[in-house]
Amino acid sequence: MRLLLITVLTLLIATGVGVGATWMTTTRGTEFGTLTIGAWTARPKTGTADIDPYARATITRNGELPIGTGDGVAFTATTDDKKKPLDGRCDIVVSGVTPAARFWTLTLYDRKGHLVANTLQRYGFTSQEIVRGADGSFEIRVASRSRSGNWLPTGGIERYALMLRLYDTPVGVATRTQRDAPMPSITTVGCPS
Amino acid sequence: MIRLLFTVLVGVLLGGVVHLVSVLALPRISTQDAYSRLTPMTKLNGVTPLPLADPGNSLMPFMDPAFAVAICRYDLSDGPLKLTVPVSQAYTSVSFYTRNEIAYYAINDRSAGRRVIELDLMTEAQHEDLPEDEEITAADRLIIDSPTTTGLIVLKALAAEPGLMPQAQTSVAAASCSVQTEPPAKAEKPRGKR
Numbered sequence: 001m002r003l004l005l006i007t008v009l010t011l012l013i014a015t016g017v018g019v020g021a022t023w024m025t026t027t028r029g030t031e032f033g034t035l036t037i038g039a040w041t042a043r044p045k046t047g048t049a050d051i052d053p054y055a056r057a058t059i060t061r062n063g064e065l066p067i068g069t070g071d072g073v074a075f076t077a078t079t080d081d082k083k084k085p086l087d088g089r090c091d092i093v094v095s096g097v098t099p100a101a102r103f104w105t106l107t108l109y110d111r112k113g114h115l116v117a118n119t120l121q122r123y124g125f126t127s128q129e130i131v132r133g134a135d136g137s138f139e140i141r142v143a144s145r146s147r148s149g150n151w152l153p154t155g156g157i158e159r160y161a162l163m164l165r166l167y168d169t170p171v172g173v174a175t176r177t178q179r180d181a182p183m184p185s186i187t188t189v190g191c192p193s
Numbered sequence: 194m195i196r197l198l199f200t201v202l203v204g205v206l207l208g209g210v211v212h213l214v215s216v217l218a219l220p221r222i223s224t225q226d227a228y229s230r231l232t233p234m235t236k237l238n239g240v241t242p243l244p245l246a247d248p249g250n251s252l253m254p255f256m257d258p259a260f261a262v263a264i265c266r267y268d269l270s271d272g273p274l275k276l277t278v279p280v281s282q283a284y285t286s287v288s289f290y291t292r293n294e295i296a297y298y299a300i301n302d303r304s305a306g307r308r309v310i311e312l313d314l315m316t317e318a319q320h321e322d323l324p325e326d327e328e329i330t331a332a333d334r335l336i337i338d339s340p341t342t343t344g345l346i347v348l349k350a351l352a353a354e355p356g357l358m359p360q361a362q363t364s365v366a367a368a369s370c371s372v373q374t375e376p377p378a379k380a381e382k383p384r385g386k387r
Contacts, residue, residue, distance in 0.1 A: 006200050013204025018211025022237075025216065026365025045295045049340075058217040059294055060226040063253050065347060068288035068299025102303070103284050103351055105259045112384075115247060121355075123246075123258045127352035165257060167284055167351070168301050 009041065026061050030054045035175055037183045039083075040075040040164065044173045062113065072101070072167035078111075078159075080186040086162065087090035088116075088144055088154030090191035094162065095139040101169035103127050106140065108152055109161050116160065118153040125150060138184075162186070227253055227294055228266075228345055235266045240308065240348070242366045245358070259353075261361035265346040266369035269339060273315035275373045277373045280308050281350035281364035282357065287312065288349070291341040298337050305335075313373075314339055314346070346370060 029033030032052045033045040046055045047069040059066055068073050079085050086092060098104050110116055115123045125140060131150055133136045141147040144156040154160060164183070171181045220226070230252060235241040242263040258263070261281075267274050273331035278287055280302040287310055288299040302310065312335045320338055348368050350361035 006196065010204040012198050013201060014207030014211055017208025018215060021208065021212040022215040022219070026219070046301070049213065049295055049297045051295060053216050056293070056295070057216045060220040060223040063225050063227050063257055065253060065288075065290060065294060065345070066296050068286075068290075068296040070299030070304065071286040071288050071301060071349075103353065105257055105351075107259075108255060109255060114251050115258060116282050117248035121247075123248075124351050126259045126351070129355075137227045163255065167286070168303055179225050 022057070025054050026058045029058065034156050035181075037075070037178050037181055039077040039079050039081050039186045040183045041077075042075040042171075044171075044175070047071070048173070055144055064113070067160060067165065069172055070072045072165055072169055073171050075164045075166075075183065077162045077164075077186055078167050080188045082188070084188055086142075086160050086186070087188070087191065088157040088160050090143070091147070092142040093139055093187050093189050094142060094152075095137065095187070097137050097182050098127070098164065098184060099166060099169060099171045099181035101127075101166035101171070103167045104169075105165050105167075106152070107163045107165070108142065108154065109163060111159050111161060113161075116153075116155040116157055118155050120153060122151070122153055125152065140173050209372065218341065227290075228292055228343075230264060231264055231345065235264045237266055237268055238271075238370065238372050240265050240366070240370055241370050242362065245362075248317075257349075260349045260351055261358060261365050263348045263350065263365040263368060265368075267314065267317065267339075267346060268343045269314065269316050269372075270342050272372050273313055273319050274370055276310075276312045276314060276346060276368070276370045278310040278348050278368040280305075280310065280345055281361050282352040283353040283361070285310065285364065286349050288347045289314070289337060289339065290345040292340070292343045293341075294345075295340070297340055300335075311335065312337055316342060 033043055035042045045051055046066040104127045105124055108116055130138050140150040140152055142152045142154055144154045175181050205293055240263050244250055246258040284299040288296055314337045317338050348365045350364045352358040352361040
């Protein structure tokens, strides 16, 4: 009786730990092969045949198709530069320059990767349609209420993610630092109190 | 007390095994992966344009709404596949995925360097079966080896502004992907080898 109890307990712990760890790593992601620049992270290896098993498990679980390395690279941000989670009720400014690329797109998603409905049907910007300053830098206002200039609506959702995709770019597996890939800054400028 | 500690220890160790096995098995057992999601709505060995990404369409997460996308779901068991993609105004790319969504190859219009991206997709065995002299004439056509017999090809064209989306959609819809029953290079040059 005692032996049975112990066996059952062991198996229960094993299942809990095992499935729990798998669930954690496939939903939150792992640190393997990540490239972090400011608030942005990319995993250039997910677009190659060298993809690690955790990233594979994550993309099949979520039903994604990762961007291939010959196509481009995707950077995701879920917080601002000060590690504060991106809040759709606040005003957030994405500004600066982007790494060398033929085109880039910036898109806003909810935490599950769906686009967020808004009356403008504006889900992101491409490098061609953005309004820039004289020096080529840009400033995007991410906010729930309409703003002048490059306004990206959040629909007022509490948590969102920004994805900056660079197409036809030298940024990739060999990129290490901000110097190779100058990413735009993300700043929370104000929240309704 | 010691026995309980032992139980917990063995449980955690076994849990590690369960974790590793489940991570490695997930790509094979998943029914919600991109290939499974696309299977009911795409043609086999043909080009199917996908609906535009919008909040109501949750076909796949993290789709780029600036792109017109078409899918060619392939099965090479009947022979190699010929893929032709016209290049759109802004940016066009072709990405290849195995049955389990490994991105094994991707090319864009600039690296292809032409107005039309032309590729032959085959398994490694089919590539080895190619007659040698054909390999030489093949220098100007790109041959891609697929690690799996089935998989996905994703054709994408960028609409740099929302107004350019119809053009991008027309461009990917004009792509073709089909099984070549008789290799055309052989038919043109009947040199009688095999």
